[in-house]
Amino acid sequence: MNRVEKKERAYIQEVLNGQFSSASTYQMVTRLEQTFADKFQVKHAIAMVNGTATLHMALEAAGVEPGDEVICPPLTMSSTSIAVLQANAVPVFADVDKDTFLITAEHIEKVITKKTKAIITVSLYGLAPQMKEIMEIAEKNQITVVEDNAECYGAYQECKLVGTFGHMASYSFQSSKHLTAGEGGIVITDNDELADRLRRYSGLGYAGISGKKGRITKDDIQSPDYERHVVLGWNYRMADLCAAVALGQTERMEELVEARCKAAACYEEQAAACEWLHPQLVKDGNIHSYWTYVLRLDIEKVGWHEFRRKYLELGGDGIYAAWRLSYQEPMFRNKFFLNREKLGLYDSYDYNSVHCENAEFLQPRLLQFKTNYYNLEDAERQADILRKTIAYYGK
Ligand SMILES: Cc1ncc(COP(=O)(O)O)c(C=O)c1O
Secondary structure, X not given: OOOOOHHHHHHHHHHHHOOOOOOOOOHHHHHHHHHHHHHXXXXXXXXXXXXXXXXXXXXHHOOOOOOOEEEEOOOOOOHHHHHHHHOOOEEEEOOEOOOOXXXXXXXXXXXXXXXXXXXXXXXXXXXXXXXHHHHHHHHHOOOEEEEEOOOOOOOEEOOEEOOOOOOEEEEEOEOOOOOOOEOOEEEEEOOHHHHHHHHHHHEOOEOOXXXXXXXXXXXXXXXXXXXXXXXXXXXXXXXXXXXXXXXXXXXXXXXXXXXXXXXXXXXXXXXXXXXOEEEOOOOOOEEOOOOEEEEXXXXXXXXXXHHHHHHHHOOOOOEEOOOOOHHHOHHHHOOOOOOHHHHOOOOOOOHHHOOOHHHHHHHHHEEEEEOOOOOHHHHHHHHHHHHHHHHHHOO
């Protein structure tokens, strides 16, 4: 199997054959949205330029206002909290669990205030946090939940597809993700009003578009009386060429996810016997989708850089570290928010004094192994190098 197959090429050719005429424009996006919605058994899927824009739009659709607080984990790729800033809201960080590495209802509850408008849960590395508990707290406090599933396609919790717990769920088609079109993103929801707003705000605030209608008709647009913009919007629309690849990938979702899960199983077999490596805990009722395979290293036994150096020396393909915690990034520490910091919204927040104990413990210890091998032998080779690295230091 290859990551990109005939299907994607054929759909690209179809777009090109359409000569970008107004009749053909947006057709591929519409097909992608329909297919994606069917896959996740939801009413709406709205495609956008990337998985950061989708989060930004989800927050706007949720009615997040300037100065509202949005809770998110700090152990994630920073787009999660960057989107909060883009919506002129305040990121509030809730700690993660030491074993699952995921945001929890308990930590969320500790930071809820009257200003909390939304929660962005992150299905980190392909595993979803305990969504039922989070939804209960959210409902009790009337807070909108957005699942950031950029790293999580085809995972399950309590026999339910991850992405169908929150009010909205956001996906990325960036090049490292399970499904890719180089760049791209999509939001799903069952709520008609949210879908209308997602579409309108990501489509320049056009009047004639809605959750189910991505394009304005010729009759609308060719009238001199037509008032286009009913509200402020962004142009975050996905291009048809991108949708062509994303459509092929969505149709192949199961096999693309399965390849990563098989690769993860190879690493797991080796890591299981080692006392100083601890896999991300998968709680009962969860099926992980393994965007990557992540281990916590006892750095008191072997240093992080030392481990990585040995793994590479033995022929390993590379190990990634966890991102710096979002609030530790210079942007947050210095509050360089493109002058939004001068609006008074952030005066009572000092990100230098934020401490999420578990996330700070985990961040320097995580070893992230690649799982995007479409040929099982390649994954087995990497897992064998993991075995040799473990043997070098002694189990
Ligand atoms: C958890 C998470 N959220 C959001 C994003 C942003 O997606 P994109 O790169 O498509 O903007 C990514 C990855 O890039 C991610 O890993």
